[in-house]
Amino acid sequence: MPSPIPLPKAIIFDLGKVLLDFDYGIAARTLAPRTRIGETAIRGLLDQSPLLHEFESGKISAAELYTIFVKESGFTGSLADFRAAFGDIFTEIPSMIAMHAELRAAGLPTHILSNTNDIAVEHIQQRFPFFAGFTSYIFSHEVGAMKPKVPIYEALERSAGFAGTDLLYIDDRAENIDAAIARNWQCILHHDPAATVAEVWRRLGR
Ligand SMILES: [Mg+2]
Numbered sequence: 001m002p003s004p005i006p007l008p009k010a011i012i013f014d015l016g017k018v019l020l021d022f023d024y025g026i027a028a029r030t031l032a033p034r035t036r037i038g039e040t041a042i043r044g045l046l047d048q049s050p051l052l053h054e055f056e057s058g059k060i061s062a063a064e065l066y067t068i069f070v071k072e073s074g075f076t077g078s079l080a081d082f083r084a085a086f087g088d089i090f091t092e093i094p095s096m097i098a099m100h101a102e103l104r105a106a107g108l109p110t111h112i113l114s115n116t117n118d119i120a121v122e123h124i125q126q127r128f129p130f131f132a133g134f135t136s137y138i139f140s141h142e143v144g145a146m147k148p149k150v151p152i153y154e155a156l157e158r159s160a161g162f163a164g165t166d167l168l169y170i171d172d173r174a175e176n177i178d179a180a181i182a183r184n185w186q187c188i189l190h191h192d193p194a195a196t197v198a199e200v201w202r203r204l205g206r
Helices: 024-034 039-046 050-056 062-073 079-087 094-105 118-127 129-133 150-160 174-181 193-203
Strands: 010-013 020-022 090-092 110-114 136-139 167-171 186-189
Touching: 010 094, 010 150, 024 039, 024 079, 039 050, 039 062, 050 062, 062 079, 079 118, 090 118, 094 110, 094 129, 094 193, 110 150, 118 129, 136 150, 150 167, 150 174, 167 174, 167 193, 174 186, 186 193
Parallel strands: 010 110, 010 167, 110 136, 167 186
Antiparallel strands: 020 090
């Protein structure tokens, strides 16, 4: 008989599309009037693009991203204007944030494991109080590697002090989940908040 799956000792959250929804279309609409290109072209530059990948891998800074964006788009705003528009793309997913609060109240460690960048993190820290409540934060731009690359998962294990089935991980992208399954983490491929909330409490035996 297979041994039962142990109760997880820490819960790992992806950020985008799990705790916060995001839409680069909002940034494109804000930036477009001060460029010589349209919203679609701006999204091509910034939304899930090679340039965003370099930024979220920590290969270029926000100032370097801004300089490249100005060159490509003719943007006439300042770096501060760019940061404000680029960061302001998030909205809360209330039921997931409420579950996180309940997990913390129940005494469970929780961690963020996110492909992100310093503009987004600064904006989220200023705008969303729930974000202060995690045990630790592993960000791709600080690690220098994005999910699904191995080093960012290793960084999370070191920070959490747990590995394998002691970790329960929630992410909306299958390739990120596959990399965690390869490390024997317990995983939930997130589609819908109600289903994920029910599954987390089931895995915790409650
Ligand atoms: Mg995500």
